[in-house]
Amino acid sequence: xxxxxxxxxxxxxxxxxxxxxxxxxxxxxxxxxxxxxxxxxxxxxxxxxxxxxxxxxxxxxxxxxxxxxxxxxxxxxxxxxxxxxxxxxxxxxxxxxxxxxxxxxxxxxxxxxxxxxxxxxxxxxxxxxxxxxxxxxxxxxxxxxxxxxxxxxxxxxxxxxxxxxxxxxxxxxxxxxxxxxxxxxxxxxxxxxxxxxxxxxxxxxxxxxxxxxxxxxxxxxxxxxxxxxxxxxxxxxxxxxxxxxxxxxxxxxxxxxxxxxxxxxxxxxxxxxxxxxxxxxxxxxxxxxxxxxxxxxxxxxxxxxxxxxxxxxxxxxxxxxxxxxxxxxxxxxxxxxxxxxxxxxxxxxxxxxxxxxxxxxxxxxxxxxxxxxxxxxxxxxxxxxxxxxxxxxxxxxxxxxxxxxxxxxxxxxxxxxxxxxxxxxxxxxxxxxxxxxxxxxxxxxxxxxxxxxxxxxxxxxxxxxxxxxxxxxxxxxxxxxxxxxxxxxxxxxxxxxxxxxxxxxxxxxxxxxxxxxxxxxxxxxxxxxxxxx
Amino acid sequence: xxxxxxxxxxxxxxxxxxxxxxxxxxxxxxxxxxxxxxxxxxxxxxxxxxxxxxxxxxxxxxxxxxxxxxxxxxxxxxxxxxxxxxxxxxxxxxxxxxxxxxxxxxxxxxxxxxxxxxxxxxxxxxxxxxxxxxxxxxxxxxxxxxxxxxxxxxxxxxxxxxxxxxxxxxxxxxxxxxxxxxxxxxxxxxxxxxxxxxxxxxxxxxxxxxxxxxxxxxxxxxxxxxxxxxxxxxxxxxxxxxxxxxxxxxxxxxxxxxxxxxxxxxxxxxxxxxxxxxxxxxxxxxxxxxxxxxxxx
Numbered sequence: 001x002x003x004x005x006x007x008x009x010x011x012x013x014x015x016x017x018x019x020x021x022x023x024x025x026x027x028x029x030x031x032x033x034x035x036x037x038x039x040x041x042x043x044x045x046x047x048x049x050x051x052x053x054x055x056x057x058x059x060x061x062x063x064x065x066x067x068x069x070x071x072x073x074x075x076x077x078x079x080x081x082x083x084x085x086x087x088x089x090x091x092x093x094x095x096x097x098x099x100x101x102x103x104x105x106x107x108x109x110x111x112x113x114x115x116x117x118x119x120x121x122x123x124x125x126x127x128x129x130x131x132x133x134x135x136x137x138x139x140x141x142x143x144x145x146x147x148x149x150x151x152x153x154x155x156x157x158x159x160x161x162x163x164x165x166x167x168x169x170x171x172x173x174x175x176x177x178x179x180x181x182x183x184x185x186x187x188x189x190x191x192x193x194x195x196x197x198x199x200x201x202x203x204x205x206x207x208x209x210x211x212x213x214x215x216x217x218x219x220x221x222x223x224x225x226x227x228x229x230x231x232x233x234x235x236x237x238x239x240x241x242x243x244x245x246x247x248x249x250x251x252x253x254x255x256x257x258x259x260x261x262x263x264x265x266x267x268x269x270x271x272x273x274x275x276x277x278x279x280x281x282x283x284x285x286x287x288x289x290x291x292x293x294x295x296x297x298x299x300x301x302x303x304x305x306x307x308x309x310x311x312x313x314x315x316x317x318x319x320x321x322x323x324x325x326x327x328x329x330x331x332x333x334x335x336x337x338x339x340x341x342x343x344x345x346x347x348x349x350x351x352x353x354x355x356x357x358x359x360x361x362x363x364x365x366x367x368x369x370x371x372x373x374x375x376x377x378x379x380x381x382x383x384x385x386x387x388x389x390x391x392x393x394x395x396x397x398x399x400x401x402x403x404x405x406x407x408x409x410x411x412x413x414x415x416x417x418x419x420x421x422x423x424x425x426x427x428x429x430x431x432x433x434x435x436x437x438x439x440x441x442x443x444x445x446x447x448x449x450x451x452x453x454x455x456x457x458x459x460x461x462x463x464x465x466x467x468x469x470x471x472x473x474x475x476x477x478x479x480x481x482x483x484x485x486x487x488x489x490x491x492x493x494x495x496x497x498x499x500x501x502x503x504x505x506x507x508x509x510x511x512x513x514x515x516x517x518x519x520x521x522x523x524x525x526x527x528x529x530x531x532x533x
Numbered sequence: 534x535x536x537x538x539x540x541x542x543x544x545x546x547x548x549x550x551x552x553x554x555x556x557x558x559x560x561x562x563x564x565x566x567x568x569x570x571x572x573x574x575x576x577x578x579x580x581x582x583x584x585x586x587x588x589x590x591x592x593x594x595x596x597x598x599x600x601x602x603x604x605x606x607x608x609x610x611x612x613x614x615x616x617x618x619x620x621x622x623x624x625x626x627x628x629x630x631x632x633x634x635x636x637x638x639x640x641x642x643x644x645x646x647x648x649x650x651x652x653x654x655x656x657x658x659x660x661x662x663x664x665x666x667x668x669x670x671x672x673x674x675x676x677x678x679x680x681x682x683x684x685x686x687x688x689x690x691x692x693x694x695x696x697x698x699x700x701x702x703x704x705x706x707x708x709x710x711x712x713x714x715x716x717x718x719x720x721x722x723x724x725x726x727x728x729x730x731x732x733x734x735x736x737x738x739x740x741x742x743x744x745x746x747x748x749x750x751x752x753x754x755x756x757x758x759x760x761x762x763x764x765x766x767x768x769x770x771x772x773x774x775x776x777x778x779x780x781x782x783x784x785x786x787x788x789x790x791x792x793x794x795x796x797x798x799x800x801x802x803x804x805x806x807x808x809x810x811x812x813x814x815x816x817x818x819x820x821x822x823x824x825x826x827x828x829x830x
Contacts, residue, residue, distance in 0.1 A: 413551030
């Protein structure tokens with residue numbers, strides 16, 4: 001029993017979803033009431049057949065939870081645990097669309113500066129107290145004020161937050177900000193009771209109270225955790241399972257064994273090499289979910305050889321990305337083109353990619369200041385087979401240009417420190433979008449001055465690109481916005497500040513007994529729709 | 534020794550590149566946010582003053598608060614210690630249960646086929662990596678035969694014991710070859726002793742001679758070797774826990790090193806060092822009890 005990814009997420013479907021999502025965004029005041037139906041549709045779409053109640057869902061997960069404060073979380077083990085307990089106003093669906101969640105709808109003023117959210121009636125926290133605008137004001141003010149938090153930059157546009165009447169919250173922004181709805185949907189903006197329900201912050205997050213489908217039952221940090229249903233959950237009748245047992249299983253091989261033996265019903269991070277064997281295994285199904293993720297080969301433009309545009313273009317031409325992907329991903333990933341992954345809205349399939357051509361590569365290098373090649377180093381995070389394979393292939397690919405590559409693979413923390421202090425020549429890493437708006441990736445990777453990472457530590461600085469990124473942030477018309485991002489993608493492909501190597505999916509294996517499980521392109525999965533047959 | 538381990542851990546942690554604040558805050562961390570966390574954790578002080586503070590904390594048995602988990606290191610170690618202790622205990626038990634019969638067999642059939650086989654196997658065992666052996670065991674006993682779980686901690690007392698059988702066997706194999714060889718040599722030496730001839734002359738059965746007179750006298754060097762190798766066993770639990778998804782101190786240590794959780798790494802290495810010292814002390818005491826010729830002091 002296997003399911004191919006394609007029917008779930010064809011490009012046409014993506015564009016249609018993308019378009020529908022953006023109409024809602026742009027024409028907020030007109031269309032903002034449709035959402036409850038959308039949420040219901042989402043719920044029913046997942047679970048074919050009649051959901052059955054009961055059972056414990058055992059999830060063997062590659063990442064361990066450490067703590068559960070949304071404002072101070074960034075590690076996957078924390079994020080994908082706390083989001084079962086605490087929920088934001090909007091949420092990204094498995095199809096990558098923004099859907100109303102604790103807010104039933106929203107409106108945007110004509111100048112794009114005032115956003116009013118109407119809270120869903122009847123929502124209660126897991127302790128039985130009703131959700132009020134004061135809770136929303138408290139939660140998002142807390143996150144926005146936590147300027148040293150991992151994702152508080154997403155709330156930078158917020159100037160004021162006010163409760164209005166019994167069920168409205170009004171946000172005043174400092175400038176028109178098209179990505180705002182995406183920003184508000186991030187897990188860091190999850191809603192908790194005002195003033196931590198009267199508890200101390202520490203006591204609250206040891207046993208957090210939220211509006212989510214589950215509550216924390218037991219928790220051993222870095223080991224395992226049990227979730228129990230929230231008896232006051234606003235989606236009446238859900239969740240279906242009696243308990244979720246999440247076990248930390250760091251070894252890839254052990255997770256694969258646990259799904260084969262039936263000890264786990266869901267595993268994450270299936271190694272691509274195991275996909276075909278698991279697809280053949282009885283009682284197991286494998287799912288590939290498109291991700292807002294792209295693996296990048298980044299050039300350090302602080303070095304003269306990589307400040308030379310011809311060198312970057314030559315290297316890009318020299319890497320055969322379809323071959324690289326087929327040699328390493330066992331058919332799971334897609335070869336890279338644009339720096340925007342295809343699963344993200346505003347991806348342009350017509351981006352002029354510098355496709356593999358050794359002749360072009362040699363011609364570009366001949367035009368550079370380094371026609372006879374040079375020695376360079378490639379930095380990767382050690383101990384990850386995929387990166388070693390990528391590095392070896394790139395090393396071979398650049399040999400015909402007489403560019404000699406030495407591979408350096410320290411452990412992950414040392415790797416981070418090295419490239420973030422610009423102590424590298426080239427490095428490979430994955431870039432992800434946490435929210436459904438491409439702006440996060442665009443500004444982080446391309447806005448040298450204000451993006452927060454000197455263009456993903458490449459020091460790439462093209463004022464024309466930065467201007468377009470800023471323009472797109474304030475553009476509410478989706479057609480115009482799409483045109484801006486198409487321009488950006490074309491300019492970046494030509495400048496080649498990094499080589500988008502591939503678009504890897506999220507790979508999960510589940511027992512065939514598991515129904516209603518789906519992962520959104522941000523990597524989040526809801527468990528209230530899951531039932532065991 | 535414990536002080537040496539503590540100092541070495543501190544210096545190594547600070548010598549390798551990698552920023553705990555960056556690992557906690559993610560790639561969007563601003564320099565200001567990293568600086569704020571470093572200040573809160575005292576990492577902005579000079580290395581010397583950090584070391585003085587660390588030693589001061591150790592002396593007063595304060596292991597501090599984990600950077601990543603935000604709770605006390607002692608309570609986290611407490612959560613994970615039992616798992617590792619149980620694994621080491623079961624592995625030691627298996628090691629003894631496997632070593633004694635094999636060594637006895639080999640010593641009593643010196644240079645014959647059984648002896649050659651045991652010696653050959655122990656050479657093979659020495660060269661076999663623990664993770665590979667663990668996977669082979671899982672493949673046979675868990676996946677094919679379905680007798681035991683493939684991994685995880687299991688639930689309930691029996692589930693828990695069951696879940697430790699394959700990991701215990703895997704970990705024990707890290708030291709069994711050494712122990713078998715040591716006990717075999719010890720037994721061969723004792724077999725030539727006068728009191729063995731006397732025992733035989735008194736008409737005692739061969740098995741009784743081997744197990745009571747020979748093994749008991751040959752066991753002391755092996756026991757010392759076992760004590761020393763439990764340190765090695767404790768070290769190998771890092772790998773064995775990973776292979777079998779047991780979340781003990783070893784796996785906590787690995788993830789804490791990856792995230793540069795200094796207090797956590799320092800706390801765990803300290804606990805491991807102390808337990809190795811205690812185990813060595815215990816084996817010395819036991820050896821003294823078994824052999825009145827050994828005196829403590």
